[in-house]
Amino acid sequence: MRPRGWIRVGLHAANLAVIAFFLLPLIAALFGALQSEKSLHADTRGLWAREWTLDNFRVILSGGAQRGAIFEQATYLPDNIKKIHFALINSTVISVSVTLLTLVFASLTAYTVARLRSRWIMWLMGINVFARFVPVIVLMIPLYVTFRRFGMLNSIWGVIIALTGFLLPYGIIILAPYFASIPQELDDAARIDGCSRFTVLMRIILPLSTPALASYGAIVFVIAWNDLLIPLILNNRAEFMTLPVMIASLVGDVFTFFNLLMAICLIALAPTVILVLVLRKFVVRGLSAGAVKG
Amino acid sequence: MARSEPFRFGRERSPRVLGFVMNIPTLITLSLVLAYPIFYAAYLSFHKVSLAELRRGVYPFVGLANYERIFSDPLFRLSLKNTLIFTGFSVTVEIVLAIAIALLIDQQHIWTSRVTKFLILVPYAVPPIANGLIWSFMYSFEYGFLNRILYTTGISHTAVNWSGDPSTALIAVSIPYIWRTLPFAILLSHAALQGISQDFYEAASVDGAGALQRFWHITLPLLRPIIVVILVLRTSFAFAVFDEVLAITQGGPGDATWVASWYSYKKGFAPPFDIGAGAASAYVLAMIIGLLAISYGRLIYRRIQ
Numbered sequence: 001m002r003p004r005g006w007i008r009v010g011l012h013a014a015n016l017a018v019i020a021f022f023l024l025p026l027i028a029a030l031f032g033a034l035q036s037e038k039s040l041h042a043d044t045r046g047l048w049a050r051e052w053t054l055d056n057f058r059v060i061l062s063g064g065a066q067r068g069a070i071f072e073q074a075t076y077l078p079d080n081i082k083k084i085h086f087a088l089i090n091s092t093v094i095s096v097s098v099t100l101l102t103l104v105f106a107s108l109t110a111y112t113v114a115r116l117r118s119r120w121i122m123w124l125m126g127i128n129v130f131a132r133f134v135p136v137i138v139l140m141i142p143l144y145v146t147f148r149r150f151g152m153l154n155s156i157w158g159v160i161i162a163l164t165g166f167l168l169p170y171g172i173i174i175l176a177p178y179f180a181s182i183p184q185e186l187d188d189a190a191r192i193d194g195c196s197r198f199t200v201l202m203r204i205i206l207p208l209s210t211p212a213l214a215s216y217g218a219i220v221f222v223i224a225w226n227d228l229l230i231p232l233i234l235n236n237r238a239e240f241m242t243l244p245v246m247i248a249s250l251v252g253d254v255f256t257f258f259n260l261l262m263a264i265c266l267i268a269l270a271p272t273v274i275l276v277l278v279l280r281k282f283v284v285r286g287l288s289a290g291a292v293k294g
Numbered sequence: 295m296a297r298s299e300p301f302r303f304g305r306e307r308s309p310r311v312l313g314f315v316m317n318i319p320t321l322i323t324l325s326l327v328l329a330y331p332i333f334y335a336a337y338l339s340f341h342k343v344s345l346a347e348l349r350r351g352v353y354p355f356v357g358l359a360n361y362e363r364i365f366s367d368p369l370f371r372l373s374l375k376n377t378l379i380f381t382g383f384s385v386t387v388e389i390v391l392a393i394a395i396a397l398l399i400d401q402q403h404i405w406t407s408r409v410t411k412f413l414i415l416v417p418y419a420v421p422p423i424a425n426g427l428i429w430s431f432m433y434s435f436e437y438g439f440l441n442r443i444l445y446t447t448g449i450s451h452t453a454v455n456w457s458g459d460p461s462t463a464l465i466a467v468s469i470p471y472i473w474r475t476l477p478f479a480i481l482l483s484h485a486a487l488q489g490i491s492q493d494f495y496e497a498a499s500v501d502g503a504g505a506l507q508r509f510w511h512i513t514l515p516l517l518r519p520i521i522v523v524i525l526v527l528r529t530s531f532a533f534a535v536f537d538e539v540l541a542i543t544q545g546g547p548g549d550a551t552w553v554a555s556w557y558s559y560k561k562g563f564a565p566p567f568d569i570g571a572g573a574a575s576a577y578v579l580a581m582i583i584g585l586l587a588i589s590y591g592r593l594i595y596r597r598i599q
């Protein structure tokens with residue numbers, strides 16, 4: 001049915017309202033990030049900057065080396081911003097490693113859930129459904145105590161292990177039903193031709209499951225990149241911070257102004273927003289599969 | 295391995311052995327990061343653990359003292375109350391908005407609906423801490439984006455103290471949270487919406503049912519299962535809200551936005567580093583969410599049946 005007349009106008013208006021709501025924070029962040037502190041101070045009521053500039057990004061991405069016009073006289077720049085390249089590298093290394101590790105581990109387990117179906121494996125699957133509900137803070141307090149005792153605080157590996165464990169259950173929940181939906185006859189044919197079960201997984205199940213693997217991989221990358229609480233508790237030295245931890249470290253800093261903060265926020269959100277828009281279909285499928293199927 | 299045949303892993307192994315071997319990585323990771331911490335958190339919650347004990351590595355047993363202390367702490371009770379208000383508000387708003395927006399993006403003949411559909415995932419990808427910080431710029435009393443909008447459009451000429459007023463601060467924190475988590479609820483509602491057969495609507499139209507009647511008697515009842523799923527999932531995640539509180543209010547103004555996760559974090563990782571009490575309060579939170587998880591499990595189980 002094609003909506004007509006004023007209903008059509010109403011639907012357009014509703015869409016515009018939703019789009020405005022979704023984009024408002026991004027517009028605000030751009031507005032703040034593209035001008036100087038002085039310009040934000042000079043006009044506290046307008047929606048148009050006196051002059052637009054990319055200097056905030058310049059000073060952040062160069063770690064304070066390139067000051068640009070608006071920071072010429074500035075004497076203060078938080079130490080953590082000067083070490084932003086650590087945060088960028090750490091965030092990338094952690095998110096990529098967690099994505100790869102969870103994909104491998106979850107695929108192996110999902111195969112055993114989909115094809116072997118022994119009692120303890122189904123039990124493991126059941127635990128996974130519940131594991132998603134454990135609040136991270138409950139896990140982080142004991143992990144902090146343990147990591148501290150074994151000298152694993154302030155390490156990239158500690159965060160990778162914790163995030164991998166935290167995101168694995170989600171992947172098993174997404175991948176197992178997908179693997180199970182691949183016809184068993186394909187396995188049987190390959191097995192008659194002499195393939196081992198492991199080869200069947202590598203040569204048949206995984207290639208046929210690329211959409212599900214892409215869904216899960218994209219979701220894991222986004223969650224790993226965005227996660228704050230785990231690296232916040234485990235890593236407090238600037239060399240081991242991720243981007244979200246670095247952003248959190250600036251929250252209480254009254255001398256750091258919104259123009260710099262907004263620029264850092266945009267740098268932190270760009271990779272995941274672009275990834276999600278590029279892999280939109282996969283992310284949509286993964287999110288609904290992870291919620292409904294158990 | 296001299297032959298050119300592909301490497302065969304466990305060909306002669308029984309499914310039983312293979313099932314175990316293939317699960318070794320998962321079992322190790324999950325026991326390290328999930329199973330062990332859950333039990334160790336319980337252990338810590340019955341012991342005195344603060345900086346001095348951490349240094350010595352000895353945690354004296356104190357029985358229920360940590361629990362007694364947090365339950366007699368007015369701030370803990372306030373945090374639970376705030377968490378309930380926060381969760382109740384955000385989940386209710388989210389479900390209503392999600393169904394409305396799902397219906398909106400289902401309109402294939404409206405081109406703006408396609409734009410909305412394209413943009414829906416954007417908030418989902420934004421790091422929660424960045425989201426919080428951006429909103430704290432929007433809320434800022436002196437320089438904030440929202441007040442600038444009020445001035446420029448002429449709606450108001452006095453600045454609004456969005457997140458600084460104790461009576462509205464909790465709502466101010468929940469709006470960014472709703473913004474970020476709404477895409478998930480919309481996607482689930484939209485997927486369920488597409489599963490409804492057009493035949494129902496056509497039959498209803500033939501019987502003379504209007505749009506509102508069709509929504510009330512067909513769409514809503516058929517969406518009920520997914521609404522319950524969203525309700526349970528969103529409730530249990532909203533109970534653990536942390537990032538937006540840290541970025542926007544840090545629990546303030548006063549203690550108006552102390553929520554459960556923030557309480558556990560502050561107890562354990564801010565002076566005087568009372569990790570025992572932090573673990574105890576986190577365990578109370580986990581128990582509440584655990585009850586929700588059990589109801590979710592039942593629900594899913596019934597769907598599979």
